[in-house]
Amino acid sequence: MGPKRELKFALESFWDKKSSAEDLKKVAADLRSSIWKQMSAVGIKYIPSNTFSYYDQVLDATSMLGAVPPRYGWSGGEIGFDTYFSMARGNASVPAMEMTKWFDTNYHFIVPELGPDVKFSYASHKAVDEFKEAKALGVNTVPVLIGPVSYLLLSKPAKGIDKTFSLLSLLPKILPVYNEVISELKAAGASWIQFDEPTLVMDLDSQQLGAFTTAYADLESTLSGLNVLIETYFADLTPEAYKTLTGLKGVTAYGLDLVRGTQTVELVKKDFPKGKHLFAGVVDGRNIWANDLASSLSTLQALEAVVGKGIQFSFAFYGLCMKNNLVVSTSCSLLHTAVDLVNETKLDDEIKSWLAFAAQKVVEVNALAKALAGQKDEAFFSSNAAAQASRKSSPRVTNEAVQKAAAALKGSDHRRATNVSARLDAQQKKLSLPILPTTTIGSFPQTVELRKVRREFKANKVSEDDYVKAMKEEIKKVVDLQEELDIDVLVHGEPERNDMVEYFGEQLSGFAFTVNGWVQSYGSRCVKPPIIYGDVSRPKPMTVFWSSAAQSMTKRPMKGMLTGPVTILNWSFVRNDQPRFETCYQIALAIKDEVEDLEKANINVIQIDEAALREGLPLRKSEHAFYLKWAVHSFRITNCGVKDTTQIHTHMCYSNFNDIIHSIIDMDADVITIENSRSDEKLLSVFREGVKYGAGIGPGVYDIHSPRIPSTEEIADRINKMLAVLETKILWVNPDCGLKTRKYDEVKPALNNMVAAVKQLRAKL
Numbered sequence: 068m069g070p071k072r073e074l075k076f077a078l079e080s081f082w083d084k085k086s087s088a089e090d091l092k093k094v095a096a097d098l099r100s101s102i103w104k105q106m107s108a109v110g111i112k113y114i115p116s117n118t119f120s121y122y123d124q125v126l127d128a129t130s131m132l133g134a135v136p137p138r139y140g141w142s143g144g145e146i147g148f149d150t151y152f153s154m155a156r157g158n159a160s161v162p163a164m165e166m167t168k169w170f171d172t173n174y175h176f177i178v179p180e181l182g183p184d185v186k187f188s189y190a191s192h193k194a195v196d197e198f199k200e201a202k203a204l205g206v207n208t209v210p211v212l213i214g215p216v217s218y219l220l221l222s223k224p225a226k227g228i229d230k231t232f233s234l235l236s237l238l239p240k241i242l243p244v245y246n247e248v249i250s251e252l253k254a255a256g257a258s259w260i261q262f263d264e265p266t267l268v269m270d271l272d273s274q275q276l277g278a279f280t281t282a283y284a285d286l287e288s289t290l291s292g293l294n295v296l297i298e299t300y301f302a303d304l305t306p307e308a309y310k311t312l313t314g315l316k317g318v319t320a321y322g323l324d325l326v327r328g329t330q331t332v333e334l335v336k337k338d339f340p341k342g343k344h345l346f347a348g349v350v351d352g353r354n355i356w357a358n359d360l361a362s363s364l365s366t367l368q369a370l371e372a373v374v375g376k377g378i379q380f381s382f383a384f385y386g387l388c389m390k391n392n393l394v395v396s397t398s399c400s401l402l403h404t405a406v407d408l409v410n411e412t413k414l415d416d417e418i419k420s421w422l423a424f425a426a427q428k429v430v431e432v433n434a435l436a437k438a439l440a441g442q443k444d445e446a447f448f449s450s451n452a453a454a455q456a457s458r459k460s461s462p463r464v465t466n467e468a469v470q471k472a473a474a475a476l477k478g479s480d481h482r483r484a485t486n487v488s489a490r491l492d493a494q495q496k497k498l499s500l501p502i503l504p505t506t507t508i509g510s511f512p513q514t515v516e517l518r519k520v521r522r523e524f525k526a527n528k529v530s531e532d533d534y535v536k537a538m539k540e541e542i543k544k545v546v547d548l549q550e551e552l553d554i555d556v557l558v559h560g561e562p563e564r565n566d567m568v569e570y571f572g573e574q575l576s577g578f579a580f581t582v583n584g585w586v587q588s589y590g591s592r593c594v595k596p597p598i599i600y601g602d603v604s605r606p607k608p609m610t611v612f613w614s615s616a617a618q619s620m621t622k623r624p625m626k627g628m629l630t631g632p633v634t635i636l637n638w639s640f641v642r643n644d645q646p647r648f649e650t651c652y653q654i655a656l657a658i659k660d661e662v663e664d665l666e667k668a669n670i671n672v673i674q675i676d677e678a679a680l681r682e683g684l685p686l687r688k689s690e691h692a693f694y695l696k697w698a699v700h701s702f703r704i705t706n707c708g709v710k711d712t713t714q715i716h717t718h719m720c721y722s723n724f725n726d727i728i729h730s731i732i733d734m735d736a737d738v739i740t741i742e743n744s745r746s747d748e749k750l751l752s753v754f755r756e757g758v759k760y761g762a763g764i765g766p767g768v769y770d771i772h773s774p775r776i777p778s779t780e781e782i783a784d785r786i787n788k789m790l791a792v793l794e795t796k797i798l799w800v801n802p803d804c805g806l807k808t809r810k811y812d813e814v815k816p817a818l819n820n821m822v823a824a825v826k827q828l829r830a831k832l
């Protein structure tokens with residue numbers, strides 16, 4: 068994206084037709100060249116190319132393979148911006164291709180849609196063009212391609228193609244294109260090539276593993292003469308995957324993530340093929356912490372003893388020559404971390420000394436490599452050691468009371484004393500809600516004026532009094548609208564929040580915020596995750612003021628609105644000096660204080676959003692149970708102390724709950740609202756299959772991600788489908804997520820139709 072999101076602004080201006088394709092290409096070329104030059108100035112030896120993307124790296128591979136779905140009307144030739152951005156974003160007549168999360172990151176890729184009839188052809192020369200571009204600048208790069216097997220494993224069968232279609236059966240059809248690309252790269256002067264095969268860290272069966280063997284055997288002869296690196300990341304390899312990887316024909320180097328892959332070092336020590344290179348990913352590409360250089364160096368030295376500075380016989384030089392087989396590397400690409408610490412004007416020097424963004428990470432990589440080669444920069448290592456020590460001992464990091472309280476939670480259980488159906492009865496006595504109660508997820512549209520007031524208040528351009536007044540007016544508007552629409556359980560609309568995590572992070576201790584620490588989420592969209600650097604506590608109530616003000620404006624129940632601990636954790640850069648669950652427990656305790664203060668302020672319904680609980684699921688199945696256990700426990704900690712009559716809601720985004728439905732039940736919320744609008748059938752099938760769900764449930768009845776206004780009939784129809792499976796008394800009716808990104812002229816008619824549908828049904832029930 069660039070240190071100040073240059074690509075984002077260039078893309079959006081091009082899409083808005085405010086600048087030309089040439090302008091966009093110029094920004095892109097400048098970004099590429101500055102990164103190549105930066106890396107070469109630092110001393111990096113293997114500098115990657117083809118890592119730049121106008122939208123997404125997987126979409127780039129789809130373009131390279133000419134796998135354009137027919138609906139985009141592409142008629143062959145080199146794929147240009149029109150076709151490329153239509154696939155990415157849709158156009159006036161066709162919707163975009165689907166996107167989904169890249170492994171367990173917050174980056175979304177465009178999912179290839181494949182079937183038996185796709186005609187693959189070499190349709191984007193981007194990899195070769197960028198290699199040549201770098202070469203012209205004097206930088207001999209390592210071109211990076213998504214590996215053929217990962218590409219297929221990340222695809223889905225196109226619409227109309229049988230779900231059981233074997234995507235791997237397309238391997239023989241895509242390999243010829245890969246062969247063409249490799250030949251061209253060779254002809255252009257490449258001496259190394261990198262294939263990213265991150266799916267190797269997933270749970271794979273023997274047929275899937277076999278596909279890697281087949282694929283690289285096919286590419287072997289074209290690859291001959293090149294050094295070939297297969298890069299894996301984000302987790303350990305299983306022993307089987309490691310065996311497959313190290314047995315691949317024609318491959319000369321393996322890239323392993325030694326940060327997340329904590330067992331991988333052992334695999335290497337046990338057995339590493341002679342004469343091959345190890346790209347040891349010791350510098351964390353997923354986080355923002357400065358590397359512990361001394362510790363990395365000792366890992367590297369241990370590896371060097373195994374991998375070898377092996378003396379090898381080289382025919383090329385007619386004699387013996389030393390060859391260093393150990394290469395220092397980041398654990399994965401630097402796409403998932405922030406760009407450059409230099410642009411952080413608001414972080415103090417102490418915290419800065421603990422951090423390394425992408426630009427600093429390449430310096431660390433180089434320092435480690437030099438140290439390995441006997442040229443240790445003592446000053447750099449000792450200032451790093453001093454920073455590590457200061458982070459360990461800083462009173463800003465450690466809060467003993469919090470540590471004790473969090474430690475006491477481990478191994479114990481926290482549950483509300485009464486079971487959910489008795490609680491629902493007690494709550495109903497207090498709330499007297501009609502059947503099929505209606506509600507929304509929390510936010511209402513954020514208008515330009517609203518954002519402006521918030522921004523100006525932050526910049527001290529608007530007084531606190533004026534700010535509070537403006538927010539209260541906004542809340543009143545939202546409350547009045549909901550009463551007018553006749554919604555049963557109201558929300559205040561969240562006008563005071565820019566972001567559901569940042570808002571809380573800013574009020575909790577232990578969090579720091581960057582000004583430019585952006586990370587790409589998808590396309591031109593970026594997020595700026597908070598940094599959790601210390602023990603988390605809540606100095607004072609965070610939302611009570613606004614929720615009480617909102618409740619005072621209506622007789623209907625007003626939902627308190629909080630972000631849950633797991634979501635705060637999953638959407639932040641987290642500490643690497645203690646396990647994730649410990650940080651999560653700390654946040655849970657802070658949210659628990661807030662829940663209890665809301666209850667004291669007579670807020671009888673409190674929603675604790677766990678939008679990101681599902682997406683934090685580890686990549687490997689063997690780790691799911693442990694994660695779900697502490698994540699669900701953390702959620703329960705937040706509300707185990709409330710009265711039976713206080714109704715706890717939670718909300719979750721993303722479909723695909725079926726595999727974690729038992730954990731959702733174990734959260735023991737009174738009501739859950741779920742984003743579901745695109746997959747009613749899937750969600751309902753679990754209940755149809757006999758899963759007992761006694762709590763309230765509100766599967767979203769329309770998709771808020773689209774400007775489309777659903778009709779009353781359509782909503783009634785969907786509610787009826789749910790009623791066929793779920794008991795009437797537990798069903799809630801709501802949109803599928805917050806309304807923040809919609810406009811009022813979409814929200815009003817949509818909610819109006821939603822309430823109308825409910826009233827029709829109530830009359831019949």
Ligand code: GLN
Binds near residue numbers: 508
């Ligand atoms: N309460 C939040 C909102 O309505 C929930 C957002 C989310 O689920 N992503 O905006």
Ligand code: ZN
Binds near residue numbers: 508678719720803
């Ligand atoms: Zn949501």
